[in-house]
Amino acid sequence: MAAATLPAWLALQPAARTLRAFCTAVSPATRSAIPSPRTAGRTSRYERPLRRKALPPRTEKMTVDLDWPSVYPVAAPFKPSAVPLPVRMGYPVKRGVPMAKEGNLELLKIPNFLHLTPVAIKKHCEALKDFCTEWPAALDSDEKCEKHFPIEIDTADYVSAGPSIRNPKARVVTLRVKLSSLNLDDHAKKKLIKLVGERYCKTTDVLTIRTDRCPLKRQNYDYAIYLLTVLYHESWKTEEWEKEKTEADMEEYIWKNSPSEKNILETLLQIEAAEKNLEVNKEELLGTKEVEDYKKCVVSLKNEGDNEETLSQYKESVKKLLQLM
Amino acid sequence: AMLTRTSRLVSGARRARHGEQHEGLHYNIPLQDMRTLFPHSLPPRFSMQVKTFSEACLMVRKPALELLHYLKNTNFAHPAVRYVLYGEKGTGKTLSLCHVIHFCAKQDWLILHVPDAHLWVKSCRSLLPSTYNKQRLDQPAEASIWLKNFKTTNERFLSQIKVQEKYVWNKRESTEKGSPLGEVVEQGIMRVKNATDAVGVVLRELKGQSSLGGFRLLVAVDGVNALWGKTTLKREDKSLVAPEELALVHNLRKMVKNDWHGGTIVLTLSQTGSLFKPRKAYLPQELLGKEGFDALDPFIPILVSNYSPKEFESCIQYYLENSWLQHEKAHTEEGKKELLFLSNANPGQLERLCAHL
Numbered sequence: 154m155a156a157a158t159l160p161a162w163l164a165l166q167p168a169a170r171t172l173r174a175f176c177t178a179v180s181p182a183t184r185s186a187i188p189s190p191r192t193a194g195r196t197s198r199y200e201r202p203l204r205r206k207a208l209p210p211r212t213e214k215m216t217v218d219l220d221w222p223s224v225y226p227v228a229a230p231f232k233p234s235a236v237p238l239p240v241r242m243g244y245p246v247k248r249g250v251p252m253a254k255e256g257n258l259e260l261l262k263i264p265n266f267l268h269l270t271p272v273a274i275k276k277h278c279e280a281l282k283d284f285c286t287e288w289p290a291a292l293d294s295d296e297k298c299e300k301h302f303p304i305e306i307d308t309a310d311y312v313s314a315g316p317s318i319r320n321p322k323a324r325v326v327t328l329r330v331k332l333s334s335l336n337l338d339d340h341a342k343k344k345l346i347k348l349v350g351e352r353y354c355k356t357t358d359v360l361t362i363r364t365d366r367c368p369l370k371r372q373n374y375d376y377a378i379y380l381l382t383v384l385y386h387e388s389w390k391t392e393e394w395e396k397e398k399t400e401a402d403m404e405e406y407i408w409k410n411s412p413s414e415k416n417i418l419e420t421l422l423q424i425e426a427a428e429k430n431l432e433v434n435k436e437e438l439l440g441t442k443e444v445e446d447y448k449k450c451v452v453s454l455k456n457e458g459d460n461e462e463t464l465s466q467y468k469e470s471v472k473k474l475l476q477l478m
Numbered sequence: 479a480m481l482t483r484t485s486r487l488v489s490g491a492r493r494a495r496h497g498e499q500h501e502g503l504h505y506n507i508p509l510q511d512m513r514t515l516f517p518h519s520l521p522p523r524f525s526m527q528v529k530t531f532s533e534a535c536l537m538v539r540k541p542a543l544e545l546l547h548y549l550k551n552t553n554f555a556h557p558a559v560r561y562v563l564y565g566e567k568g569t570g571k572t573l574s575l576c577h578v579i580h581f582c583a584k585q586d587w588l589i590l591h592v593p594d595a596h597l598w599v600k601s602c603r604s605l606l607p608s609t610y611n612k613q614r615l616d617q618p619a620e621a622s623i624w625l626k627n628f629k630t631t632n633e634r635f636l637s638q639i640k641v642q643e644k645y646v647w648n649k650r651e652s653t654e655k656g657s658p659l660g661e662v663v664e665q666g667i668m669r670v671k672n673a674t675d676a677v678g679v680v681l682r683e684l685k686g687q688s689s690l691g692g693f694r695l696l697v698a699v700d701g702v703n704a705l706w707g708k709t710t711l712k713r714e715d716k717s718l719v720a721p722e723e724l725a726l727v728h729n730l731r732k733m734v735k736n737d738w739h740g741g742t743i744v745l746t747l748s749q750t751g752s753l754f755k756p757r758k759a760y761l762p763q764e765l766l767g768k769e770g771f772d773a774l775d776p777f778i779p780i781l782v783s784n785y786s787p788k789e790f791e792s793c794i795q796y797y798l799e800n801s802w803l804q805h806e807k808a809h810t811e812e813g814k815k816e817l818l819f820l821s822n823a824n825p826g827q828l829e830r831l832c833a834h835l
Contacts, residue, residue: 412772420557420736420776427555427739447776459761464779471776475559 210234222273229268231260236267303334304381308370325365326373328381331358335385343404344395345388406455408448414439417447420475446470504535504796507580515583517627518593521572523829531800539570539789541782542577548778549582549742554694557736560774562702563746565782566760568826571746572700574782578744579698587694587741588635590684590733592624595704596751598726602711605719610675614725615713621673621726625666628680635693636660641683647672659683678729685733688740695741697733701748705731706770708754731773745774784823790814793825797832805835 215224215237224235233254242259243252254260292298307327311320332342332353345360346353353360362380364373400411408414421438438444450467457463512534520528528534545561552559563571579589592598598620608614629636639659646652647669653661659680666676688695699705705727711719721727734743747765749755759765762779785793794814797803807813821827 413775416772416775423557423737423739427553427557451775454763459763461781464762464781468779471778474776475556476553 212237221270222268222276225268225273227268231263231265231267233257233260299331299334303330305329306374306377308374324368324370324373325363326370326377328362328364328377330360330381332360333358337385337388340391341388345384346404348384348388406452408452413451414448417444417474424475443470443474447474503792504537507534507536509534511580511583513630514633515579515589515591515631516576517630518623520576523826524573527829531802535796536573536577536580537570537789537793537796538577539574539782540786541570541780542574544780545574545578545744546581549578552742554691554740557739558695558697558741558743560734560736560743560745560777562762562774562777562779563744563782564760564762564765564779566784566824567749567757568824569782569784570825571748571782575698575700575744575746579696582694582696583631585694587696588684588688589631590628590681590695590697591631592699592730593627594748594751595699595701595727595730596748596753598724598730599704599707599709599711599721600751600753605711605713606671608674608725609672610678611725614723614728615711615719616671616674616725618670618673621677622667622670625663625673625676625680629660629663629667636663639683639687639692641679642686645679647675674725677726681729681733685738689738691740693740697741697743698745699730699734699743700746701751702734702745702774703747703752703755703765703767703770705734706767706773707752710753734774745777785825785828786823790818790823790828793828803832803835808835 211234231254233256236254238254240254240260241251242254242257245251252259292301305328307329309323309325311323312318313320332345337345349360349362352362362377364377364380367373367376418439421444425438447467447470450463450470454463454467509532512528541563545563548559548561563574565571579591583589598617602617602620604617604619606616606618608616637658637660640656641653641659641662642655644652644655645662647665651665651669653665662676662679662683666673666680684695687693705721707721709719709721709724711724713719722731734745736743747760747762749757749759749765752765755765763771766774791814794803794808794817798809803809805813808817817828817831821831
């Protein structure tokens, strides 16, 4: 409506008074009627700064299928009037709800990724495709990638608008390798895991080395490769003091020479003595099927911990062993 | 409410023959037996219940039945088998142990019952250096209490069993070879200083003699994980005491080893009194630790779980019969469902809930 879109300064002219009345009649969201003291003197009208009426937020004009990357093309703070979602954030008062998004400082403080929706990322990828080369056709499965390129290097480059192009975070280099692709025997693998400690993940069998002690990325990469080489060679060597490995150092439970073995042997010997079989061979006793079964159950109990299954298997094997039924 | 099937077994002498069909029913222990067998040892809430109802009723449940089955088929020439009752808090391990003890008492076994091994490793007022072995520590108070209770439980055996060695207590007193075990117990009760050593002697004698076949020995320890855990006792110089330095613990450990025959060992694990163990821990390895497991291996673990629907029903019926549940909705189906949901069929929880109704 022409009347509604008249800029405010036109209303200053006395001739527009009728127009203003027309305005108030037509659009309900008008500016508040300025009271009659205006007519008192012209000077007051010019001094008082006139305010524009607050426009309705942009969200009301948004359709469902609009082009979102154009609303948030870059990382920008959260604008409640530009985001059509009814987000609430904040700790609620008693019997209340979290605060609404208008004027919500919490929503401003947190980082938002409204500029990185899947649509936006697809567009970025399309734009970057021109600069990329083809993926080699022979490497079409994960296993082949693993086989030919067991070591994976992760580096990050940072671009920002600022006075300098350097970013200290860019020198970090992460080297990941699966231990199954390295040529390690049992002792070497255990020694390597003990040497690296926290950097090895048991569930995925991946060794991760993260270096950032040198100032340049290239130097860090060389250092990481050097570390891997040294670890590999050291774990193959056996030192003098490794013979003193105690039971507390063992990673998993070994049945041989364990207290459990001694207990079971004593028990079995006593049983045999009770049955008046005096000439019994120790190896024979330990070689029976029940003892094998028992041994497996104890090993699984110790290594996996207690759960219903292991405990019930253990129970069955002990019952068979001690001939209870 | 008219009950078509009573939740009680009115068996008197047939107590020894509990079988599968009795599962879920309650059976009565005469109060006379309660006083002899369990002078000190029931869980506090259960003894309050006994006082209120003026009768002691235990429910016959699967774990106890299983244990009784094994006990009936034990070969006493083989080394003693160890059974470990484990389960979450409040599922009925201690009461199952009491059931087994009652059964064995009826069969005339000698009962060696330690009601709560945790009491021996914490809050002890008097620790004395041991008279027998300089490196160990004595606990006269706990030892004398235990001796008194042992005497009450096993009166008739004390005159039958004869000691096999001479024991010298101090310059003036000694027990000759061949005198009845009752004298050792008396000595321990009267001379509190020697109580711990008296306990040690009793244990050693019983172990040695049960193999001879004169009697059957049941070793029942509740909270056996205390023997291998940590203690909260300190010496005068504030250094922590390890469990093996306590003479009582040392002797009890020897007792639960399976190098003797002629009896059985029934143990329970308990988190409730234990020190430094998380509240949710109930599995054997968690509570026993590596040392405890190696010492008890091989043992038969028996899980004690929450009530099955039949047992739950039976427990509610028992409370209703004794007019324990006063709430008017307690005997309706919905009331029962609500109780089931709130307590998750956990016996301890159910008992606490019903106490409010």
